Amino acid sequence: MLRSLTPHTLAVLVRRGADFASAEDAVQDALVEAVRVWPGGQPRDPQGWLVTVAWRRFLDATRAEGARRRREERVDREPPPGPAPGADDTLRLYFLCAHPSLSPSSAVALTLRAVGGLTTRQIARAYLVPEATMAQRISRAKRTVSGLRLDRPGDPGTVLRTLYLVFNEGYSGDVDLAAEAIRLTRQLAAAFDHPEVAGLLALMLLHHARRASRTGPDGALVPLAEQDRGRWDTAAIAEGVAVLQRALARDRLGEFQAQAAIAALHADAPAAEETDWVQIVEWYDELERLTGSPVVRLNRAVAVGEADGPRAGLAALGALDPDLPRHTAAAAYLHERAGDLPAAARLYAEAARRAATVPERDHLTRQAARLNTALGQAR
Structure with a gap:
């Protein structure tokens, strides 16, 4: 409160x-x-x-x-x-904090x-x-x-970035924080007719639509491929896709629209095995061009592993800094897909030690235990 x-x-x-x-x-x-x-x-x-x-x-x-x-x-x-x-006054404060005297990262x-x-x-x-x-x-x-006196509104792009980070923090834990970010982004979309504002709103709606399926009854994380898609919020998905399509039609692509397009492709697949990974890799190429983000390159490597096979994904991953967050977890997943279970089990355990949150740590620990049990039974 x-x-x-x-x-x-x-x-x-x-x-x-x-x-x-x-x-x-x-x-x-x-x-x-x-x-x-x-x-x-x-x-x-x-x-x-x-x-x-x-x-x-x-x-x-x-x-x-x-x-x-x-x-x-x-x-x-x-x-x-x-x-x-x-x-x-919340949205007004977001703009005032994006003061011209501050760098974007400091303002956020x-x-x-x-x-x-x-x-x-x-x-x-x-x-x-x-x-x-x-x-x-x-x-x-x-x-x-x-x-x-903070009486000069700052850069809308900085406000978008802030709302995005608030949503991400809420999406991983505090549902009220995520809902608040969506509420404020709706206000921003009503005030600013810009495709990136719409792209951010679409991205939030598409991610939030999966919230109910992201954890099990015991609070354990459920990976996207294992989620019960019947629990996804179809109304939120439909709204997110519609908002995204209107934004993309204006042909002014930005990073939030590209991220929303990836989320829409996941939402559109009736089952995990029907995901259009080839198109997702193409969108990651666009997103990397727009941002140059190492995190984007990491996610792209995993998508390449799904589209072109785990060896191709590991090759893409090998070009990245191993100290990137979730790099070890991605390597573990791709090694398991490639059939190298001993390496995957070791990497899952290492990734668990590096995890930023308790639910993530517990999930990775369970993955390592699952593979070690399978290896023990095989021996």
Whole structure:
């Protein structure tokens, strides 16, 4: 609940004259206070309570700095905080955080931390960097915007990237976070007639349609090939495909449209063995041309293994940095497909040790155990 109240609380303070960095600090203080106080009885108006406490913390910090006396005099003339208005400021905050003074990567990191409610560790994992590196990046971004009035909307492309990362984090765990990313992307699509906005919305809908089938009753991960396709949300798939087709018809291809096209091909296959892997490889070629991403090249290698055989996939994988996330897991899968079970079992176990999440680690451990059992029975 606190995560959902954070964006509007932050927006209220920014509207009242707080610079973003100070407002974010004040909101974090208010959240800590809420965690301490609310278990004894939640306030009747939680949003208003957070706004009031955060505003007081901001004023306290402002008064403590003599160099900001003129700001203190101005903010003290504002009307006292009352019940928070019901306007949805979240998307506006995303644009304000994409400030022209920040690099795109810093703007995304700051937004994910301040508005999206993600931890520094979660953001670091999304960016494939150490947590300490990401903490420094966020701190630098806050220092850059410290004292600035965030009144100039930033780059829509940065906002798209942020929404994409918020969705990815929610897709792997917190369903509310994924649903929130879809809601905001719908708002963005209604405001901006751009094929990449539509492409991102289509991508989210197509991935979210599979959510119910991605884990078993015990919470274990279920790979795409083993998912019960009868549990996929056909209405979300139909909407996602329709949104994507309209975007592609405009002939302005971008990376989100290419990703959505790959997701649509998976959704279109009645069974895993009927997946059009040749066309998926072609879309990965387009996506690699657009992004140059090593993660894209990794996924392409797996697709090549499905389209042209596991040996071809391993050859493509061999050209990539073995320290890439999920490189070892992809190698294990392709070695198993090629019939090299001892190598596959060893690689699955190694991939489990490197896994970023507990469900992923448990899945890879089970794969290693399955192959080791089969090898023991064969001996």
